[in-house]
Amino acid sequence: MNQALNGKRVAIVAADGFEESELSAPRDALKKAGVEVDIVTPDGKGIRAWAETDWGDTYEADKALTDAKEADYHALVLPGGLFNPDELRVNEDALSFVKAFFQAGKPVAAICHAPWILINAGVVEGRRMTSVPTVAQDLRNAGAEWVDEAVVVDNGLVTSRTPKDLDAFNAKLLEELQEGRHSGQHA
DSSP states (O other), rough: OOOTTTTOOOEOOOOOOEEEHHHHHHHHHHHHHHHHEEEEEESSSOOOOOOTTEEEEEESSSSSGGOOGOOHHHHOEEEOHHHHHHHTTHHHHHHHHHHHHHTTTTOEEEETTTTHHHHHTTOTTOEOOOOOGGGHHHHHHHTEEOOOOOEETTTTTEEEEEGGGHHHHHHHHHHHHHOOOTTTTOO
16 A cells, blocks of 8 residues: 555546456556545446456446546546447536536546547646557547657656556556646646
8 A cells, every 4th residue: 555645536537348458457557546436327237347348247337527626536437448438428417527627626537438528538648648449540530649659648647558458557646646747738
């Protein structure tokens, strides 16, 4: 357990069809470091994972998006997958929740297709980021600088490409959470 992270709280926002490892690995790394983690879903009900090629386990929710407040958390994690970010990027409650973390200067970590959510929240312009390659042009079109690297950190915004990058993603997430607010994080 990391004393500097003790008492920190992180929200993981996801919907059905999230890539299972992209939720479970960050959650487990955070909990191992002594961080409290809430899984926040659109309706506060359990969500079903996508496990690479087929449906995976169901994960219980701790809160509904409408009951979650940015002020209750120190950071936000957005797992990817294909279905999950596609649903969340058109969910106004999810977009408002995401934007609030940027406005507060708090760390946000997004992996795989999750930058779609950030694009629709209007928070990627001028940022250096990575993602799964199929989202690269979407990020460029939204004004981000896309690079093909395992993990990219830009003023509290942590992004990674795929599950193979989870070790680097989790390490940077923990580092940014320990650093706290970032004045360069903006909406």
